Amino acid sequence: MERFRFFDSIDGEDERYYTADEFAEYFRQFIRNGIFNGGENLQVGTDERDMKIFIKPGYAWIEGYLYKIEKEPLVLEHSMADPELNRIDRVVIRLDKTLENRYVKAFILKGEPAETPQVPELTRDENIYEISLAQVEVIAGKSFIEAHQITDERLDNEVCGLVTHLFEQVNTTEIFNRFQSWLDSKTSEPDGDFYREWKDWFDEVQDTTNLVTKTQFDEHLSALDAFKEEIKKKLDNYSLYAFDKDINGIFTVVEYRRKDDTLYMKSTVSDADEEGNYQIDTWEFFDTDGITLLDTVIWNISYDKDGGHSQQGGELMNIDSVLKAHGIGLKKIKDFEIVTAVDNLTFPVIAKRSISSSSRSVNPDYNGGKYIFYCVSSSIYVYDMKTLDRVQTISSPFPSAHKFNYAFVLDGLVFISGLDRNLNDPYNAVHIYDESTWTEVATLSPAIVDFLDYDASYIYCLTQNPAETTSIFTKINRSTYSVTRKSFTNWSSPRYKRMYPTNCYLVTDFYDSSNKTIIDSKGNIVTSSVDPFLSGTTVLNVKGGSPNVIYGFNYSYRSDPYAQYKASVGYFDTETFALIKSEYITNNYDLMYHTYGYGFTHNKNKTLTLQYSTEFRSHPLDKNGFFIYGTESYKNFRQTGNLSPLYSFEDNKGVVIVGINPDGNQIQCMKTYITVSE
Known part of the structure; x- marks a missing residue:
């Protein structure tokens, strides 16, 4: 069948009508798909503050249809990261010729989280045609996109490429590879032409400007850090005197005096246990008169049987050297409690877990402190409280994450409560799971807002309905899960x-x-x-x-x-x-x-x-x-x-605190003591 186009119509005699796709077909014959000009045209970037990316202004051509972003960048937002697995998203320009759409627009193709994530496939059929501007790696638990996570695909002919005219598309991939090979040959050490020219220039100016390479600078920093660490010890500047030897040969008082014999620091060990191991070392620092007390540093010391740990420095002096001056060997010292008078020494973070900074709820096991529960839109991730290792993932029973309000574990059962007081979208239920299988075994209502106690027959707690303004004292039968609420007549x-x-x-x-x-x-x-x-x-x-x-x-x-x-x-x-x-x-x-x-x-x-x-x-x-x-x-x-604390518990050395960091994107565990090897 012969076809031709385009000609004028003659009104009432020979009407000529043409569709948009017929015009597009015409342009397809000599303008190929891709972006115009390269450079920053439709380049994908990020402000590195959140999950948003932007596409810079520019033009694209898809199957005879024009696409344009004018003046200001177009902003798109990626879905929240999976807590455990990475994924790869794609930023695409989509031509959609279906009757209900008829547009060319930018979209984000969301990938699937996986151990080895795959790039989403482009759609190219008789109605939809996509070109890819960039791949974006969405890192597990991370709440913002950085530039290094974006891979530019605009010059890849297979998925995008540059618009060309009247001839087949230029193989820009090959051009780029050849350029890169040429550039490497010119800049390689030590034979590249550009490198030799730069090295001659650098050697010439180095003597007069003290300019150094990054390697030299890093070496200098390492030397400087070692020097600063040595200065912190300060012990060589003072004369050492030990007094009051006990029956085990330990000096309970050690003094460090300046050259003018004024007292700089006095260390006193005290609180010996039944084996004669002193539990506390108190440092007192004095002004230049040797009398005025300036500061006090207290170390709480614990011991183990075998030892073999390295030293741990204090803020003003080296704890290792001070204890040796007392005659205490560091081999059996294990932990030091961080206490109030130690400047610049903070609770160490011993575990961390990345989470989303929004659209989530985090609650601990409020009974025994066994787990941390992290709820997102469709899943609840269960982490070990002490290590933050993932124990289990269950489907969230809640329509949205913010409805998750409370959790506790009791005798092999996990109670996960949801409450939303918004009467336009209320929620009010407790979901009970078997801890061994993580399958749901029962539900009850109203929602639990505080676990109080339990005995063989009942769980004692506070519960609340969405319409209630206060909590109600409640007994839950442990066999039937029936609920009895107790109203105190004394209080309204x-x-x-x-x-x-x-x-x-x-x-x-x-x-x-x-x-x-x-x-x-x-x-x-x-x-x-x-x-x-x-x-x-x-x-x-x-x-x-x-x-x-x-x-x-x-x-x-x-x-x-x-x-x-x-x-x-x-x-x-x-x-x-x-x-x-x-x-x-x-x-x-x-x-x-x-x-x-x-x-x-x-x-x-x-x-x-x-x-x-x-x-x-x-x-x-x-x-x-x-x-x-x-x-x-x-x-x-x-x-x-x-930290914004959620829970704290004691181990045999001190207290461990679990909470959310100030940026809201990590669960962290901190402890109140330091181990000598840290």
């Missing part, structure tokens, strides 16, 4: 706060803070005689706790000339809940020192670490568990870490 809107280290709870009426009592974890009233210091605003979430002290924090507010507050602490007896004493830890309203409700004691209850925003601030305590510095406590602390 009760608020519950755990009184660590006990298993009791302060209950306060939201509408009447004077109406309060203390109950145990099974709902029995312990006492209704509650000190006025304990109110609805009191923060009690300090884990661990001195053996006989419950910590509560209150804030005194004033609004003139602007909103300000002072912080105070109350110390309560763990058996009677009576107030031992209260005191301000700031001395004026302008300081506005505030703890965000999470804390823990460590270092044999000699240190209290509090959360301040995402920062940990560690305070020294006296033998009674009281703040040593009273109203000066706001400035007598050390910043020991940065």
Whole structure:
């Protein structure tokens, strides 16, 4: 059949109609697919801040159809990364001639997460034709795209290429490979022409400008670091004197004196165990007069039987050398507790796991601290609390990640709770899984918001429905999962706060803070005689706790000339809940020192670490568990870490904290002590 085009129409006699595709067919005969001009035309880039990429302005030609981005780059966003596996996405320009679409637009083809991810295939059929501008590697758990993750495909003739005219497309791949080979021959060491010319120039200017190569600079840095490390020791600048030898030949006091015989530092070991191993080494640093105390550094020391560990330096001097001066061999020293007076020494991060910084929920096992649960749109990833190794992946029962609110493990069952108080999209259920098979065995409602206790018959917890403004004390039958909710007639809107280290709870009426009592974890009233210091605003979430002290924090507010507050602490007896004493830890309203409700004691209850925003601030305590510095406590602390804590637990050496880093893209485990080999 003969076909021809294009000719004018004669109205009413010989109408000539042509489709868009007939015009495109015409242009296809002499303009080939691809992008125009190369360079930055339709180049894919990133700001390296999030999952967004951009395509720079430019033109493309696909099967006779024109595509154009004008003036400003076009921004596209990749889907969230898989927590465990990488994937490869593709940035494409798509011609779609189907009647419902009829466009040429840019899209992201999402790849499949895999151990060895594959590039998504391009679609090319009678209606759809795609060309690829770039591949983008989406790294597992990472919440932003960096430039090195983008592979430019614009010059690859198989997937894109450059637009050419009247002849077949230029093989730009071969051109590029030949250019690269030529460039390598010119720049190779030591025979390349360009390299020899550059080396002659470099040698000429090096003598007058002190210019150095990166290798020389790195060597210089290494030497400088070694020099700085040596300077930190400072021991050669002082004379050493040892005193008070015990029956095992250990000097309990060592002094370092300046050349003018003034005291620079005194080290005192104390708190020997039954084997004569001293548990504490206290360093006191003195001003140039040898009398005025400038700072105190306390090391808490633990031992093992075999040893063989390397040394660990302190902030001002070398702990190895100091202990040797006492006569203590480092071979059996294993761990040091990080305590309040050690400047520039922070809690080590011992494990980390990348997560998305948005569209997710993270909750620990609030009962035993066995797992961390990380929920995204369609999956819940279960990690070991101590190592953050992945244990299991289960399908999320929730329509969206933010509905996941609580989790705990009890006797081989995993309870995963979901709650959404938005009455336009409510959610309210607890999903129960068999821990051995990770299959769902039961559901119940309402949602659990706090695990309290359990016995052979019941689980005791707080539950809440979406329409409720307060939590309700609840018993769950462990055999039938039937729910019994207990209403306390004393309170119209009760608020519950755990009184660590006990298993009791302060209950306060939201509408009447004077109406309060203390109950145990099974709902029995312990006492209704509650000190006025304990109110609805009191923060009690300090884990661990001195053996006989419950910590509560209150804030005194004033609004003139602007909103300000002072912080105070109350110390309560763990058996009677009576107030031992209260005191301000700031001395004026302008300081506005505030703890965000999470804390823990460590270092044999000699240190209290509090959360301040995402920062940990560690305070020294006296033998009674009281703040040593009273109203000066706001400035007598050390910043020991940065984390939004979720959970903390004790091992046999100190405390381990699990939480989210300040950037929101990692779960991290920190410990409050350092091991000598670190």
